Amino acid sequence: NKRLKLITPIDKTGWLFVLPFVIGFIFLFGKPVLESLNYTFHRVTVGETGLVLDPIGWENYYYLFNKDIWFVKDLLKMCGEMFVKILVIMFISMFLAILLNDKFPGRLLFRTVLFLPVIFAADQVMATFSRFVGTSDLTATSNSFVSMGQEATGFVKEIISSFGPLTPYIEKFTVYAGQLFNLLWNCGIQIILFIIGLQTIPKYLYEVAEMEGATKWETFWKITFPLLTPSIILCLTFTIIEYFNSSTNSLVMTIKSNMTARLDYACTQSWVYSLGIFALVIIVNAVLSRRVIKMD
Numbered sequence: 001n002k003r004l005k006l007i008t009p010i011d012k013t014g015w016l017f018v019l020p021f022v023i024g025f026i027f028l029f030g031k032p033v034l035e036s037l038n039y040t041f042h043r044v045t046v047g048e049t050g051l052v053l054d055p056i057g058w059e060n061y062y063y064l065f066n067k068d069i070w071f072v073k074d075l076l077k078m079c080g081e082m083f084v085k086i087l088v089i090m091f092i093s094m095f096l097a098i099l100l101n102d103k104f105p106g107r108l109l110f111r112t113v114l115f116l117p118v119i120f121a122a123d124q125v126m127a128t129f130s131r132f133v134g135t136s137d138l139t140a141t142s143n144s145f146v147s148m149g150q151e152a153t154g155f156v157k158e159i160i161s162s163f164g165p166l167t168p169y170i171e172k173f174t175v176y177a178g179q180l181f182n183l184l185w186n187c188g189i190q191i192i193l194f195i196i197g198l199q200t201i202p203k204y205l206y207e208v209a210e211m212e213g214a215t216k217w218e219t220f221w222k223i224t225f226p227l228l229t230p231s232i233i234l235c236l237t238f239t240i241i242e243y244f245n246s247s248t249n250s251l252v253m254t255i256k257s258n259m260t261a262r263l264d265y266a267c268t269q270s271w272v273y274s275l276g277i278f279a280l281v282i283i284v285n286a287v288l289s290r291r292v293i294k295m296d
Contacts, residue, residue: 044264060268097194197231
């Protein structure tokens, strides 16, 4: 019976929505992906008739892990920085989703503004804003926010300097707090996913909690947060992948620059980088999936 229930009508609907992506991947990306994997085991040079492949076995992988000291070190450094940044993004996304899930005047406008960077590139949104307010005014406003942020950060650092051993950790948090505006541009998808998760929680649970005299704080930790765990895992997975695939990522820029210099080694870096992300996502899902609470 359990085997028969592995594919439910809901699962079939989900696969139906995923089917266009699967078809597109097979016919458009499948061949280049396999070719890039093949390049990692060859020395690729440009000949008169095209690319020339000379088999070299695992030489590229050996060089990556034993001689290229910067790649693995930068990858581990990114993983360390990732956890703090992702936690901040998840906290901001959940907080804003809870606020935007309530009914208040202008709710649709706020949802639209926060979701604009997802529909358009951030540069295009800023260019649109500059047409209405003027480039000079936008620059002056941006500089004002920057100066205010610097003054606020300096004030906060003076306060937290009295915390002793905890000072480095608190200063790390204030750095991301100073980048609040930039982090908001990366929260659009997560906010929508959290709102969807909040709307799936039955309202009668809150009514029962209110009748029992539970406070808002108790209701959040006993009802809202546990039933949001599926959305938390989904948002966390998306945020991890988005973080590592950012175009401003130093390792991504390094791999792109190597594409023109040495294609085979750049492909090797890409595969190790991608497999590292995949392994991290699998580990995170395996650890957190045990804590998921679903409504039957």
